[in-house]
Amino acid sequence: MATRRRIGIGAIQSRQQTASKFAAKGEQLASEQLEQFSQQLEQLSIGLENFAQRHRDEIKKNSQFRRHFQEMCASVGVDPLASGKGFWAKALGFGDFYYELGIQIVEICLSTTHINGGIMTVEEIRNRLMRTRSRTRKETISTDDILRAVEKLKVLGNGFELVPLGGGRFLVQSVPGELSMDHSRVLQLAEDAAYVTKELIMDKLRWDEPRATAVLDYLVKEGLAWIDDQSTDTTEYWFPSLFLQQYCHSSSASEMASFKVRPEHTGPPQLYYNDTEASKYASNSHITAIQHEMAERALELLALPDGKSGLILDIGCGTGMSSEVLLDNGHIFMGLDVSEAMLGIARDDEDLEAGDFILQDMGLGMPFRPGTFDGAISISAIQWLCHANSANENPRKRLYFFFQSLYGCLGRGSRAVFQFYPENDEQCELIMSQATKAGFNGGLVVDYPESTKRKKIYLVLMTGGVAQLPQALSEETEEQKHIDNAGRRFVWNSRKSEKVVKGSKAWIEQKRQRMIKQGKDVRHESKYSGRKRKPKF
Structure with a gap:
């Protein structure tokens, strides 16, 4: 009976040598790939640094350019605007941009909680930020910057949330608690007039009375809404944050005008x-x-x-x-x-x-x-x-x-x-x-x-x-030029009356002369120029 031939010692040694060669080759390839990858990252880092140095002013002043720059860096795992140390803070002129902005948002929200119950519109936050920053800084704050800064505040836990109102509009909630979809819909309904009534909610949102009452009671309990019992017809529920936006916008605009950023600082x-x-x-x-x-x-x-x-x-x-x-x-x-x-x-x-x-x-x-x-x-x-x-x-x-x-x-x-x-x-x-x-x-x-x-x-x-x-004009020169016309009889002649009527013969001739001086081809003058056609052909 024939016996089965087994693997000898030579075959085992040969297999071990082959495995060791493959392992050595793998380590060599891994080290080469790691070296190439390190060189590529170094080149990419140099490119980003050069780009940041060339476009330093755009990154600081233009919020849209800043957002695109951060997205480009985030795609390779770099966040230059969230770095307070190293090259980026030195090259861009600021470090921890969004974290610093987030701290200012926290200060604004906490200082107004007793008024609005801890909920504010993004536009009101932006106006308050611009009033405080425009005195010392030239860069502008966009709505997108505020939304990104609030997103970074989520690490603080339950307390800072974005409440969507639809159409790209948001409210910033700065108190612990969650707003459901029903609460958001009521806030969206109150955005136009800054207040709602129970009857308005039942009519516009097609809710029953217990549902509307539960939502309004929660908003009042959290301090987000105030009750106006002095209304003649029905009880009104006012929202202070929306009230400031609707009825105090003119005063905030006048304050902003005193700190208005010059157009030259906003970009080309x-x-x-x-x-x-x-x-x-x-x-x-x-x-x-x-x-x-x-x-x-x-x-x-x-x-x-x-x-x-x-x-x-x-x-x-x-x-x-x-x-x-x-x-x-x-x-x-x-x-x-x-x-x-x-x-x-x-x-x-x-x-x-x-x-x-x-x-x-x-x-x-x-x-x-x-x-x-x-x-x-x-x-x-x-x-x-x-x-x-x-x-x-x-x-x-x-x-x-x-x-x-x-x-x-x-x-x-x-x-x-x-x-x-x-x-x-x-x-x-x-x-x-x-x-x-x-x-x-x-x-x-x-x-x-x-x-x-x-x-x-x-x-x-x-x-x-x-x-x-x-000679420059002054108040004295105006007084010297002033002539007392008391007792004189004269006819007012406005500047508009001196202008020729459009379509008249004088207007056509004036236009012809201008075109001749410009060197353009002009048709010869005719006795029919400026005449109206007879009603019948």
């Missing part, structure tokens, strides 16, 4: 003046009146020859308010702005059809031939060049390049007048030094320096020889 102008802001700007009658007044004064400071039409460059024309003043005074204009939304409104204005508009960043220079313009004006625009919105922008270089290119496209002996709102004396010195370096001479003209509201600053630059600056 093409992002700040979007479609919404541009439409608000164009429809504000107060802004329109002020812009027209400053444009009239800037045109006066240009000192153009009387009775002569000139080609004027309107820098930062916006929606065309200052350009309209140039047209009303018989001049031709070329408007330039960086906001596409603002230029869109200006292009749609039929009164500005005679002019041209260019989408251009003035910090990149003026793209015109030498000696093209007889003058230039700019209303509330040049201060934007004093701020860097990215690491590639240098305010000093952008100002110098702007003034250098502007000097070239102005005619000999012409002027450029800039109305602006300087943030401090250093900005005035920066702007004037770069203008002088580019070849201009001139200086500042300050109208009504003794008044805080009427004070306006104009930078008058000249391309010719040294000339005397115009």
Whole structure:
């Protein structure tokens, strides 16, 4: 009978050698992969640090950019805004951003618990934060920042929760306890008027009386609602947090105005003046009146020859308010702005059809031939060049390049007048030094320096020889110009009555002359121009 052959000692040794070789090879591959992974992480860390250094200002000022940056870092396991030590706190200028914001939210909620019962709207928290932070800091706080900070407060246990109201709106609950869906629906119903009644809940939510009574009793017990027994018809349940939002918004807005963040600190102008802001700007009658007044004064400071039409460059024309003043005074204009939304409104204005508009960043220079313009004006625009919105922008270089290119496209002996709102004396010195370096001479003209509201600053630059600056306006000059008209008989003649009627023969002829001066092809004049057609063909 044949016996089965078993594995010998040589086969066992061979298998052990093979296993040891595989183990050694595996350790080698693991060490190589670990080394490669470490190098990749090091390169990624260097890339994130360089990105943070280049976009430091955007991360600090722009909340949306900050959120995207944190999401990008969180995808690789890094949380730079939650680090109070090391490189990130030094590079970004702040550490523990959301934790610090969370502490401020806790302070606000605790200080108002006796009023609102421990529940506040996110918008009210944001207004209170901006009032306290705007005095010392320039960065803005967004709703998304508040929501993220409250999420980090959940580690404190039951006490800080977000109560959804629908439509992306939230309430912040800062007292222990849970609000059910029924409680949230009642809060959502009370958002419009800041109060509810039992009958209103039963009618709108289709609840029975015991259910509505149970929800209202719980809200009153927790201090979230107050009872008004003095109502004539029925008992009203008021919510203090919503009451502050509905009826005290005007006072909070006035307080916010005193600490309002300058638009230049929020980001580049093409992002700040979007479609919404541009439409608000164009429809504000107060802004329109002020812009027209400053444009009239800037045109006066240009000192153009009387009775002569000139080609004027309107820098930062916006929606065309200052350009309209140039047209009303018989001049031709070329408007330039960086906001596409603002230029869109200006292009749609039929009164500005005679002019041209260019989408251009003035910090990149003026793209015109030498000696093209007889003058230039700019209303509330040049201060934007004093701020860097990215690491590639240098305010000093952008100002110098702007003034250098502007000097070239102005005619000999012409002027450029800039109305602006300087943030401090250093900005005035920066702007004037770069203008002088580019070849201009001139200086500042300050109208009504003794008044805080009427004070306006104009930078008058000249391309010719040294000339005397115009006299600034003041209360004394207005009194000297005043003439007593008592006892005189005169007829009021408004400025609007001096304008020709649109569609008339004079209006058509005026438009023809402007187009001829612009070098456009114009049809010859006819005796039928401006005539109305007869009713029958």
